[in-house]
Amino acid sequence: MENGWDVTVAKIVRKYNLTEVVKQYSGEVDTIRKLDAIPDIRKLCRSWIKKLPAVRGNDEEKSHLYRENGNEIFRSRKSPHVALEAYSKAIFAAPRGSPALALAHANRAIVLMSLKRHREAYEDCQLALDGAYPAENRLRVLFRQAECALQMRDREGLERALEGIEKFSVEQDLASFEEERYKRLQQLAEMIALSEIPPDSDDGLLSFPELEEKSDTVHGRFIVTKNEIKADEPIVQEKAVSFVPVYDPRGHSEIPPFDCQFCGEVNIIPFPCPSCGRACYCSVACCKEHSELHRYECPGYEKHLWYLIGIAHLGMRSFLDGLASSTHNLEELKECNAEKMFQYVSDKLRCSMKRTLMEKSFD
Structure with a gap:
């Protein structure tokens, strides 16, 4: 079942023959430039967003x-x-x-x-x-x-x-x-x-074996442990780089899913964002921890935007999650064009992900 977002995007693709832009794909920056050269696209998207009704509780x-x-x-x-x-x-x-x-x-x-x-x-x-x-x-x-x-x-x-x-x-x-x-x-x-007894700083912490990255012609890149591991012994503890709760845009519930937007805990006692009243958290602490990122998403929650655009929300969240680390020291790039800047950010992200993968713990 199509929603307003699907219909709007389909109209834009047909009207401006954007399938040709996809066929001529040579990189993200080039695609952005081609789309940016059609200002009506932004106008149509902005018009659609402005028409969305506010869903913030106000009764x-x-x-x-x-x-x-x-x-x-x-x-x-x-x-x-x-x-x-x-x-x-x-x-x-x-x-x-x-x-x-x-x-x-x-x-x-x-x-x-x-x-x-x-x-x-x-x-x-x-x-x-x-x-x-x-x-x-x-x-x-x-x-x-x-x-x-x-x-x-x-x-x-x-x-x-x-x-x-x-x-x-x-x-x-x-x-x-x-x-x-x-x-x-x-x-x-x-x-x-x-x-009161001072807590042991190591109490409850899991220990993980040291990992090593290898590669060969048969398996490609893979990870091994440097020492033997026992059956059922934990190897790594992983945290998703980015995630968003699964939304049902066809749902008619007056309240959003009770999943924490910061730590990912599900079926929580919900503490909604005080501004949009729709993004849920399992605690006030998680709400505060997520505030730096959520301030960009907050207006979208007020208009039910993220529910409507589906998987595109994950793309937006991934961009916001990686923005701070990937743009660190960006001011050092002088006399740099868009392609070189995009390559710099991409390389920073790849290095960051590689370091994360090689850590003993991903918490």
């Missing part, structure tokens, strides 16, 4: 309905996972920076705590506190956040939550039971600090 009332539905399900104790989905939908539907968004994060934290997903619950509490959560109810969120940190034995996280409670108590007196709860958490924070 506070719908968000409230999803959240209230989640509250009813959670109170009934029927299925916390269904309540979790309702709260996530409330997050995706809420306008950026709205009270509805903060309330959805705060409520999702409760069900996550019941599922013992304390790390995600802690981050939901923080997002609620950083957002437009009602000032009069912030104390309850701070206590939830402190409980999450306590369960994770996260002393720093617990201390941050306790600092928030202390600031709140300066502006408003705590009730007697709140004061007792606060003191208990302070005592537990001290106990965690006393019982």
Whole structure:
């Protein structure tokens, strides 16, 4: 089934007879120049993109309905996972920076705590506190956040939550039971600090054999280990140079796939980008780590662009992933034409990939 992108590209190819450009292919730079010589191509693509409707959630009332539905399900104790989905939908539907968004994060934290997903619950509490959560109810969120940190034995996280409670108590007196709860958490924070054991820096790390690249007329290029390996022993740990989640442009779901755009973890508790509200991450940390690259893709997510162009998104992501390393010291190229510059970047990428391949670990 063709979508608008397929139809637009097919029209451009027919109108400007671009099949001839492909037949005359002599290199990427030459192809780019030939396409650049037809300015109408950019105009047509720009026109198509501008017509795409925005898909960023912007309905506070719908968000409230999803959240209230989640509250009813959670109170009934029927299925916390269904309540979790309702709260996530409330997050995706809420306008950026709205009270509805903060309330959805705060409520999702409760069900996550019941599922013992304390790390995600802690981050939901923080997002609620950083957002437009009602000032009069912030104390309850701070206590939830402190409980999450306590369960994770996260002393720093617990201390941050306790600092928030202390600031709140300066502006408003705590009730007697709140004061007792606060003191208990302070005592537990001290106990965690006393019982902390410095982690072993090598603990949990896999060791890999040393690798060597070889080549012959029978196999071509291949990799061998320099020492013997045991059966089922790990040889390498590989990380994809670039990847994108698989999208279904024909899907009618109001929410995107729950796959982390940075680390690749699937079936996650989604933390969407605060700007486009569509790129998902498994944590706030992954969202921050991906921000340098995602800032170029963010406007496309707002218009559902990457879902529509399919595999072309992977091409764009690969370009962005390699841009920083391949353009390093590019300013040193003086009096250089486009072909030489493209060759320089290509050589840098090949060298980088070769070094990665020969490393013991690819993490």
